[in-house]
Amino acid sequence: MTARPRGDTADVVVIGAGSVGTPLAYYLAAGGVHVAVVDQHASPGQGQNKAAIGGVRATHSDPAKIRLCLDSLRIFSSWKEEHGDDIGWKKGGYCFPAFRQREETILRGLLPIQKSHGLDIEWVGPEEIRTLIPGVSREGLVGGTFSPGDGQASPLRTVNAFARAAEQRGARLLLRRKVTALRIDRGRMRGLETDRGTISAPVVVIAAGAEAREVGAMASIDVPVAPDSHEAGITAPLEQFLGPLVVDIRPGPDGRTSNFYFGQNSEGQIIFCYTPSALFVGTNRESTSEFVPVLARRMIALVPRLKNVLVRRVWRGLYPMTPDGTIILDRVREVDGLFLSVGMCGQGFMLGPGVARCMASLILEGRPTLEPGDFGSLSFYRDFGARKEALK
Ligand SMILES: Cc1cc2nc3c(=O)[nH]c(=O)nc-3n(C[C@H](O)[C@H](O)[C@H](O)COP(=O)(O)OP(=O)(O)OC[C@H]3O[C@@H](n4cnc5c(N)ncnc54)[C@H](O)[C@@H]3O)c2cc1C
16 A cells, blocks of 8 residues: 555545445556545445445346446456456345235336346246245245346455455555545646645545535535435354345335345355335444344244344444435536545445446546436436436
8 A cells, every 4th residue: 555645646536445436446547547545444345335235236227227237247247257356256146026916016017127228137936936035935925036147245355356456556545534625726626635634636536425415515516415324234154045135125014124135145144134114314323123123023924944043243334325216426517527426325335346437437538338318317417306216
């Protein structure tokens, strides 16, 4: 690491060494520019990246997100072969089982758009669901969707693999530095101030996750990203028995959960989460006493054989939420040289590599990897009240 304390310069500074900023530093450095990535923490991925359970899917309802995640899947699945690091990639697919007409209609309704954007996904019958999720409850099971190309990876291994690859290409990781101000002169980006000195740069990318609003305010722009807290947990390892990551989109009978999901990672541990029925806005990251009991009831009702697994650890992290559940990738019109790569909601880990390639292409080549219409749908200047993503 080559952190220089004062009077530093770079072609591009990325704020945030997280799920998005770290791969972005890699693709920018690979493109030949001098890039510095600044983070307040002592190592990459210590913001929300490490809170993710590692699910990686292109199974979305929004064309831009489908395209970005297909790109991410290509990168995750080939990383070990191309770079040598084991990032815990497990290609087991994603399975959304349905137990009622309502969920069947939602899931089947999404298939045409998903397929038209190149997703390998099918509706499968109850027999196949029982093979994919051994021990799943048969009660009311009508089938579900299965997308075999999706998978899982370890967020911390991945972010560190990107950080190493970025440094090998000349990127500098400036850690334990909090960005305190953006330097803007006559509408042009000049760099930024940190608590350990100034960095001059004509281009700055905000990839500050749940803190994007605070960092945006340093440029007098209002970035509509609010921290929304979610809990997760992990069990002791079990023999591998479950291929796909499973998402049950039914609202829970408990009245507290709108869906829940779990998978078995490459080390055999069951890793799980639920989405609370109401947003839990705020930055409190203390675990609640209700998470495990509520989750356990849902999980055991779905797969009774999981009733004896040992829960090893729980944690709580923050989704960087936008009002419409879709991400923000854009060039800031008010400040020449300022870019936004924020609002990743519950999918920043899976989106990270695809988003990074898209933003690196925008910054280096002047055009994103997405088609203009799809890229436009992620604009900072869109109407955030106009739509909602179905599988956010
Ligand atoms: C329980 C849970 C489960 C999840 N599961 C998944 C999943 O399975 N798959 C998935 O894709 N996503 C998942 N997510 C979501 C995912 O974790 C986030 O969307 C993602 O990490 C956001 O990436 P980011 O790069 O925007 O933010 P981060 O990874 O948080 O990176 C932002 C970085 O910016 C730094 N920063 C902010 N402000 C400053 C400043 N002023 N100065 C210096 N540094 C600063 C922070 O320290 C941080 O390191 C989950 C989240 C939670 C909470």
